[in-house]
Amino acid sequence: MSREKKLNKPVASFILLTNIIFLPLFCLVGVTSLLGFPTWVFDVIHCISAWSSTFAFAILFKRIYPGQSFIQFVKDKFKNKPKFSVILSVSTIQAFIFLMILFLVLNNSAVDSIFTKTSWGILVYYFFKNLLSGPIGEELGWRGFAQMELQKKYSPLIASIIIGFWWGMWHLPIWFTTGFMGIELIKYILFFMISIISTAIIMAAFYNLNQNLIVPIIIHQFFNFYIGLINGNLIDLLMYNALFYSVVAILIIIINPKKVLYGKKNTNIINGKNSVI
Known part of the structure; x- marks a missing residue:
C-alpha cells in the first residue's frame, strides 16, 4: 500500500x-428541532455535530502525520500529569x-429566577451534556492539533488569535439561529468573537504550561457551563464574558510576555520520533 502524500497546509x-x-x-x-423529536434525540445530534473538528482531524491524520498512530497521538495529549496549580488557577x-x-x-436584570437550571438533576444532566459536546468534542482538533501545529511557526499568542478567529467563525451558522437582527446581531457577533479569541489566548497560555489536553477542556467546559447557568439577556451575558475574558487574556500577556508573545517551539517524542508539537 502506498503512503499518502503529506498535506502542505494541514491546519487550513x-x-x-x-x-x-x-x-x-x-x-x-x-x-x-423543527420535527419535534424528543429532547434527548436533539441533544445527541447536537453533541455529535460538536465533534466535527475531531472527525476532521481523524480523517486527515494519516496525511498530517504519516506513519504515526492516531490513538497514540490522543494518548500523548493526556500523558503529562495535570498540574494542580494550573487546574486551580483556571x-x-x-x-x-x-x-x-x-x-x-x-x-441589572428583572428576571424572576437568576438561574436557568431549576433542580440538581437538570444541573447534573446539563453539566455532562455540555462536557461531552464542546469541551471533549472540539479540543483535540482545535487545541491538541491546530494550536500546537501553528506554534511551529508562530508565537503562542499569534497562533491562538488565528485559531480563536477560525474557531469563532466555525460557529457562524449558529449566529443566524439566535433570532437577532440588525444591530443586535452585530453586537452578538462582536461580543462572541471577542469572548472566543480571548478564551483561545487563555487556553493557549495555560495549555503550554501543562501540555495536557485536560487544561483546555476544563476552560472550555466552565466557559460554556457558567454562561448557560445564568438567566439573563444573551447579548448582555456575552458582553460581560467578552469584557472579563479579554481582561484576563491581557493580564496573562502582561504578566508572562516571554512565553505568550515569544514562546519557543516545543519538541515531543511521538512513536519514537522527534517532532515539533
Whole structure:
C-alpha cells in the first residue's frame, strides 16, 4: 500500500474539512428541532455535530502525520500529569468571572429566577451534556492539533488569535439561529468573537504550561457551563464574558510576555520520533 502524500497546509485543510462536516450535521440538528423529536434525540445530534473538528482531524491524520498512530497521538495529549496549580488557577479565574457576571445580572436584570437550571438533576444532566459536546468534542482538533501545529511557526499568542478567529467563525451558522437582527446581531457577533479569541489566548497560555489536553477542556467546559447557568439577556451575558475574558487574556500577556508573545517551539517524542508539537 502506498503512503499518502503529506498535506502542505494541514491546519487550513483541517479548518475547511471541519466546516464541511459541521454544516450537514448542524442542519440535522435543526431538522430534529423543527420535527419535534424528543429532547434527548436533539441533544445527541447536537453533541455529535460538536465533534466535527475531531472527525476532521481523524480523517486527515494519516496525511498530517504519516506513519504515526492516531490513538497514540490522543494518548500523548493526556500523558503529562495535570498540574494542580494550573487546574486551580483556571478554575478560580472562571469561577470569579462567573460570580462577577452573576452580580452584574442581579443588579441589572428583572428576571424572576437568576438561574436557568431549576433542580440538581437538570444541573447534573446539563453539566455532562455540555462536557461531552464542546469541551471533549472540539479540543483535540482545535487545541491538541491546530494550536500546537501553528506554534511551529508562530508565537503562542499569534497562533491562538488565528485559531480563536477560525474557531469563532466555525460557529457562524449558529449566529443566524439566535433570532437577532440588525444591530443586535452585530453586537452578538462582536461580543462572541471577542469572548472566543480571548478564551483561545487563555487556553493557549495555560495549555503550554501543562501540555495536557485536560487544561483546555476544563476552560472550555466552565466557559460554556457558567454562561448557560445564568438567566439573563444573551447579548448582555456575552458582553460581560467578552469584557472579563479579554481582561484576563491581557493580564496573562502582561504578566508572562516571554512565553505568550515569544514562546519557543516545543519538541515531543511521538512513536519514537522527534517532532515539533
